Amino acid sequence: xARVLIVDDDPDILGLVRVLLQRRGYDVDCALxxxxxxxxxxxxxxxxxxxxxxxxxxxxxLELVGLLRTQAETRALPVIFLSARVLREDIDAGRALDAGxxxxxxxxxxLLNSIDEAIAAADRLPS
Amino acid sequence: xxxxxxxxKSYPDVNPLVSLxxxxxxxxxxxxxxxxxxxxxxxxxxxxxxxxxxxLYLWDPESGELRPAPVWHxxxxxxxxxxxxxxxxxxxxxxxxxxxxxxxxxxxxxxxxVTKDMNFPRARHGIDIGVRGGFALPIxxxxxxxxxLEFYSVEAKDPDEPFLxxxxxxxxxxxxxxxxxxxxxALAEQAERTHLVIEAAHDAFVSIDTDGVxxxxxxxAEAVFGWSHSEVVGASLADTIIPAAIRDAHRAGLARxxxxxxxxxxxxxxxxxxxxxxxxxxxxxxxxxxxxSGKDVAFHAFIHDITERKRTERELQLSExxxxxxxxxxxxxSWEWDVAADVVRWSDQLYRNFGLRPDExxxxxxxxxxxxxxxxxxxVDASVGxxxxxxxxxxxxxxxxxxxxxxxxSHSRGxxxxxxxxxxxxxxxxxxxxTDRKHTQELLRSAYERERRTVEKLRELDRAKARFLSSxxxxxxxxxxxxxxxxxxxxxxxxxxxxxxAEMLEIVDRNSRRLLAxxxxxxxxxxxxxxxxxxxxxxxxxxxxxxxxxxxVLPSITAREHDFVVNLPDDVGHVVGDEMQLxxxxxxxxxxxxxxxxxxxxxxxxxxxxxxxxxxxxxxxGVGIPSDDLPFVFDRFHRSSVAHEQxxxxxxxxxxxxxxxxxxxxxxxxxxxxxxxxxTVTVRLPGASTDLVxxxx
Numbered sequence: 027x028a029r030v031l032i033v034d035d036d037p038d039i040l041g042l043v044r045v046l047l048q049r050r051g052y053d054v055d056c057a058l059x060x061x062x063x064x065x066x067x068x069x070x071x072x073x074x075x076x077x078x079x080x081x082x083x084x085x086x087x088l089e090l091v092g093l094l095r096t097q098a099e100t101r102a103l104p105v106i107f108l109s110a111r112v113l114r115e116d117i118d119a120g121r122a123l124d125a126g127x128x129x130x131x132x133x134x135x136x137l138l139n140s141i142d143e144a145i146a147a148a149d150r151l152p153s
Numbered sequence: 154x155x156x157x158x159x160x161x162k163s164y165p166d167v168n169p170l171v172s173l174x175x176x177x178x179x180x181x182x183x184x185x186x187x188x189x190x191x192x193x194x195x196x197x198x199x200x201x202x203x204x205x206x207x208x209l210y211l212w213d214p215e216s217g218e219l220r221p222a223p224v225w226h227x228x229x230x231x232x233x234x235x236x237x238x239x240x241x242x243x244x245x246x247x248x249x250x251x252x253x254x255x256x257x258x259x260x261x262x263x264x265x266x267v268t269k270d271m272n273f274p275r276a277r278h279g280i281d282i283g284v285r286g287g288f289a290l291p292i293x294x295x296x297x298x299x300x301x302l303e304f305y306s307v308e309a310k311d312p313d314e315p316f317l318x319x320x321x322x323x324x325x326x327x328x329x330x331x332x333x334x335x336x337x338x339a340l341a342e343q344a345e346r347t348h349l350v351i352e353a354a355h356d357a358f359v360s361i362d363t364d365g366v367x368x369x370x371x372x373x374a375e376a377v378f379g380w381s382h383s384e385v386v387g388a389s390l391a392d393t394i395i396p397a398a399i400r401d402a403h404r405a406g407l408a409r410x411x412x413x414x415x416x417x418x419x420x421x422x423x424x425x426x427x428x429x430x431x432x433x434x435x436x437x438x439x440x441x442x443x444x445x446s447g448k449d450v451a452f453h454a455f456i457h458d459i460t461e462r463k464r465t466e467r468e469l470q471l472s473e474x475x476x477x478x479x480x481x482x483x484x485x486x487s488w489e490w491d492v493a494a495d496v497v498r499w500s501d502q503l504y505r506n507f508g509l510r511p512d513e514x515x516x517x518x519x520x521x522x523x524x525x526x527x528x529x530x531x532x533v534d535a536s537v538g539x540x541x542x543x544x545x546x547x548x549x550x551x552x553x554x555x556x557x558x559x560x561x562x563s564h565s566r567g568x569x570x571x572x573x574x575x576x577x578x579x580x581x582x583x584x585x586x587x588t589d590r591k592h593t594q595e596l597l598r599s600a601y602e603r604e605r606r607t608v609e610k611l612r613e614l615d616r617a618k619a620r621f622l623s624s625x626x627x628x629x630x631x632x633x634x635x636x637x638x639x640x641x642x643x644x645x646x647x648x649x650x651x652x653x654x655a656e657m658l659e660i661v662d663r664n665s666r667r668l669l670a671x672x673x674x675x676x677x678x679x680x681x682x683x684x685x686x687x688x689x690x691x692x693x694x695x696x697x698x699x700x701x702x703x704x705x706v707l708p709s710i711t712a713r714e715h716d717f718v719v720n721l722p723d724d725v726g727h728v729v730g731d732e733m734q735l736x737x738x739x740x741x742x743x744x745x746x747x748x749x750x751x752x753x754x755x756x757x758x759x760x761x762x763x764x765x766x767x768x769x770x771x772x773x774x775g776v777g778i779p780s781d782d783l784p785f786v787f788d789r790f791h792r793s794s795v796a797h798e799q800x801x802x803x804x805x806x807x808x809x810x811x812x813x814x815x816x817x818x819x820x821x822x823x824x825x826x827x828x829x830x831x832x833t834v835t836v837r838l839p840g841a842s843t844d845l846v847x848x849x850x
Contacts, residue, residue, distance in 0.1 A: 036631055042638040081627060110630035112676070113623060114687045114731075130634040131669055134641050 028145050029053040029070070033063040033087065034079035034108070039130070043077060043108070043137075050138055060085035064093075072099050075145050078125075080109035080116065091123045104144040108132065170319065173201040174326075181326040187211070187292070187300060188224050190330040194323055195226040198304060202316060206233050206284060206305040208240060210252040212298055218244040219252045219301055236282040236305075239275050250274050251289045252301040259298055261290035261317050266309035286310030288317070290324050294331040302327070357456040361390045365407055368451065377437075377458045379430030394427045396434055410443070411450075419443060424459065435460045477501070484586035490518060492541070492577050497521055506563060506586045508555035526552035526560060537567065541577045544569045550587065562591040619685055626676040630669070637665045667802060674806040678789065681813045688731035688817050695760060695767065696725040698732060702739045702758070706747065713752045720759040728767050728838045730818040738814050741807040742771040742834050748801050749832070750775030762840070766820075769836045778826035786824055787812045795828075811836075 030052045034040045037058060044054050055070060057063035059082060067073070076094070080087040087107060094100040105125035109116065112129045120127040126144060128137050180193035188209065195207030209224035221241050227233045245253035251273055254262045266285045267273040276282055284305035292300040302324060351358045351369070357377040360369035367390050370382045378385075378394050385393050391400045410416040420442050427437045441454040477500075480486060486503025490496070497516050504511060507524055514520055518537075525533050529551035540547040548566040555561060567582030640662045643650075650658065680686035703719060710717045728735070739758075746756045750773045757772040778786060782793045790805040808824075815822045819839045826832040 036635070038635040039631070039638070042635060042642065045642060046638075110627040110634065111623070112626065112630070112673075113680075114689055118689065130630050131637040131665075132634065134638065 027051065027053050028074040029055065030141065031055045031057065031063060031066060031073040031076045033057045033060060033076065033082070033090065035059060035082040036079070039079075039108075046134055046138065047077075047141070050141075052141075059083070060087070060090040063090060067094075067100065072103055074148070075104045075106065075141060077106050077108050077141070080107055080111050080120065088119060088123065091125060095123060102148070104148045106137075106140055106144060108137070169201050173197050173319075174322070177323050177326050181330050184330050186334060187327060187331045188222055190327050191222070191224045191292075191300070191302065192226075194327055195224060195302060195304070198302075198320065198323060199226045199228065202304075204304040204306050205229070206236065208237075208303050210245065210256075210289075210301040210303065212256065212300055213244075216244070218246050219256055220244055222300070232283050235280055236275065236284055239278055239282065243275055251287060252303055255289045255291050255301045255303075256298050259291055259293070259296070261288060261320065263288040263312040263317070265311055267305070283307060288312070288320075290317070290320050292324050292327045292331065294328045294335070299328065299331045354455070355457075357458075358453070359390070359394075359456060360451050360453045362452075363407065363411055363450050365390050365404065367393065369453070374456070377429075377456065378427065394429075396426050396428050399425065416441070416443065427456070436463045481505075485583050486585075487581070487583050489579065489581040491579055495519075503584050506561070506584055507553060508557070508559070513556070524553050526554050528552070533565070537580075540567060540569055540580070544571050544575065544577065546582075550591075561586060561588040563587065615683055618679070619683055622676055622679045626672060629672045633665060633669050633672070637662065637669070640665065671804055674804055674810055677810050677813075678806055681810070686813065686817070688734050688814065690729050691732065692727045693730050693732045693735060694725075694727055695735075695769075696721065698735050698739065699725065699758070699760065701736055702743060705736075705740055706743045709744075709747050710756065713747060713750075713754075715747065715750060715753065716755045718755070718757040720757065720761075722760060722762060725760055726762065726767060726840070728818070728840065730838070731814075734814045735818070738811045738836065739769065739771070741811050742836070745807060745834075746771055746773035746775060746832070748803070749773065749777075749795070763837075765840050767838045767840055769838070770833055772831070772833045774831040777828040777830050777832055778824070779828050783824070783826060787822075 030047050032040055032043050032047070032054060034043070035058055040056050040058065044056055047054050055066045055073060057066055061084060063076070063078075076091075078087040078091060085093075087109065091105050091107075094103055094105070105123065107120040107125055107127045108130060109120070109127070110130040111117075117127045117129075126140055128140060176197045177190070177194050180190045184190035184193070188211075191209040195209065198204065199207045205228040207226040209222040210219040211222045212218075213220040221243065223241075225237060227237065243250070245256070247253050247257040249272065251262060251264055251267065251270070254272065264270045264273065264287045267287045268276045268282075268285060270276070273287075284307060286306040286309045287303060289301050289303035291298045292302060302320075351371050354371060354373055357374035358369060358371040359367060359374050362368055367385050367388055370380070370385050375381050380393060391403050395403050406416060406418060410419070418439070418441055420440075422438055422440050424436060424438050426434050428434050436459050438457045438459045439454055441452055444451045444453055480500060480502040484502065484506060486506050487500045488503055489498045491498075495517050497514075497518060497520070499507075499511075499514065499516075504514065507514070509524075515523075522530055522534060532549065533551050536547045536549050539545075546566065546568040548564070550562060550564050552560050553563050564585040564587045565582065566584075567580050569577045570579040570581070572578045640658060644655070644658060644662075677686065699719065699721060706717075743756070743758060750756060755772075755774045757770075759770045759772065761768050761770075776795050776799070778793050779795065782791075782795075785791045786793065787808050789809045791809075792803060792805040795801070796803060812822050815836055815838070820837050822834065822836050824832065824834050
């Protein structure tokens with residue numbers, strides 16, 4: 027079963043997304059900060075996809091993904107940003123890190139579709 | 154002339170010697186040449202003393218010889234003809250012959266019998282010359298021998314001393330003639346020279362007598378005054394060249410001189426006006442001096458036309474006045490510094506610039522430096538020093554301190570004059586008061602600075618506003634995400650909710666989404682207002698946009714039981730723009746159609762291609778827009794009266810934002826509506842020709 031890492035400093039949203047993904051049948055790791063996310067990756071290995079909030083205290087989502095892209099193990103990790111930042115430049119900054127971008131509030135069906143597609147696409151790539 | 158000579162025969166009772174002297178003296182007085190006088194003398198002497206031949210030799214200074222003159226007296230012309238012709242052919246250098254000996258000795262020589270005289274060449278021609286006794290005496294002019302008178306007798310004669318003494322006086326009389334004619338010749342020559350000088354003079358020369366009558370008028374006078382010599386000589390000077398205004402003064406001056414011997418204008422140069430023959434008056438310079446000759450006085454004058462000089466002087470004066478005026482207007486003063494003597498000369502304006510009177514300024518370089526503001530003194534001194542060393546000009550701005558302590562700004566320029574060795578001898582330049590300009594510059598600078606700070610502050614405000622909006626939007630969206638998300642979860646898993654509870658949940662959900670739409674619109678609007686609304690330009694697949702819109706609106710369409718028609722061409726095609734924003738526009742337009750169309754209405758979405766454009770139309774059979782509202786539908790916060798009456802929810806921002814988005818895409822939007830019939834909104838977007846595809850970086 028594919029495993030998705032969710033990183034969001036808002037526990038309510040973290041809980042919401044966790045329920046949606048678990049109902050969809052994914053294994054879920056939850057992190058309230060970038061630091062926790064890095065620790066979970068270190069402990070559990072690279073997930074199949076990371077769903078990352080942008081605006082967080084400490085290391086933000088863009089910095090986190092930037093860091094992951096520099097490491098061999100996580101370089102190709104599929105990432106979808108899930109953010110309440112909706113300005114053009116915010117979206118462009120996320121996409122520049124080779125990631126999807128879904129704005130908050132989100133439509134559950136659309137978000138789940140994006141996740142399914144991203145994981146499927148990554149599976150098709152020669153690893 | 155001989156007719157005037159009084160012969161002794163006319164006075165028979167007079168002593169013959171007296172008669173001789175009278176005749177010779179008369180001749181000497183009246184004769185204009187020595188020959189004329191000598192002619193009388195030789196005749197009178199022969200007659201008086203009974204000598205047969207008298208003749209004149211004249212000294213020729215050029216050849217240094219005595220030359221025979223054609224002055225003869227002979228008692229018998231035919232008898233003495235041989236002697237005469239020999240004599241006329243004979244010249245004597247000093248010492249030779251009887252005349253030569255006289256010329257050498259400067260005194261009379263007597264020969265008792267010339268035929269026996271060893272030094273008498275004329276007796277050596279082998280013929281009888283008919284004369285025996287002879288004597289000769291010199292004609293002296295200022296003790297210089299100018300001629301020799303010789304007398305001969307047919308008989309040998311012994312010297313007669315008293316007679317020789319008388320003859321000496323006769324010769325003296327003849328000598329006077331020579332002296333007189335020489336003096337006269339010298340005088341004539343002198344007069345001629347003077348005349349030539351006067352005629353050739355560059356100045357006009359005019360003479361008048363004591364009556365003011367013109368007696369001399371040279372060629373230059375003719376040129377200056379236009380009158381010819383013959384026209385004015387003999388005429389009154391006053392009536393000729395003296396202007397009416399000063400004629401009386403001229404006459405009074407003449408009269409005063411004659412009465413007192415004093416003249417105010419004499420012997421100095423004066424400037425007066427004169428009149429030309431053509432009537433125009435012009436300035437002349439005049440030098441008059443009186444010349445006395447006996448009782449008579451003549452006035453000579455040199456007169457110089459100074460029209461040109463006066464004009465030049467006037468122009469120079471005007472030009473100086475203009476320069477002074479210009480210096481005043483521009484507050485530019487000039488200066489000059491004799492470096493070696495350390496003497497500084499300032500123009501009046503420079504004194505004004507420094508607020509000083511000439512007696513308050515030491516006129517040295519150091520005195521100038523003391524007037525320079527202490528903080529600028531070093532700069533000024535150094536700049537001048539460099540200029541003196543290099544010979545290059547300087548210019549700088551510095552402050553000066555006025556006597557009352559006021560500080561003013563001066564712009565100083567200077568140049569160096571060097572001698573042949575390249576050493577500086579003189580500096581000259583200008584000083585301009587630029588205080589006002591400095592103040593203006595200062596004002597401008599501070600105004601600019603204020604302006605710049607204001608602009609900076611406004612920019613900062615803009616940035617702060619953008620940050621605020623962005624973070625506000627983010628902060629509002631975050632709780633909404635939870636609200637909307639959990640409502641979804643509840644509905645999905647809410648099988649045990651009763652109908653009333655499900656309906657309430659629906660209301661919460663609907664209002665959450667309204668709140669979200671409102672936040673969305675406000676954020677976009679503020680971006681548009683701040684000019685920071687940006688869309689990305691990509692090639693957008695319109696069919697995908699249509700699919701998204703169709704899916705999004707389908708639930709509402711179904712709920713309202715509308716008949717929804719989508720008309721797409723086979724190839725919907727691409728446009729250049731922002732997919733999300735285009736979706737937003739269409740969602741807004743279709744959303745309006747749904748809201749403003751009563752249930753079970755008809756709504757159509759259509760795409761068609763025109764020449765260079767893709768046209769998207771949204772058509773409905775709704776309530777329509779009252780014509781009064783139509784011009785304002787794109788205004789921000791405008792809501793149609795129908796929306797108010799029927800309490801249709803909305804912010805009044807949707808069409809305004811849609812219009813901005815469409816315009817950012819280079820397109821336009823228009824709306825046609827009839828109240829009670831329906832509304833058609835048409836969006837026209839530029840077709841995706843390749844050069845419009847600007848992939849955003």
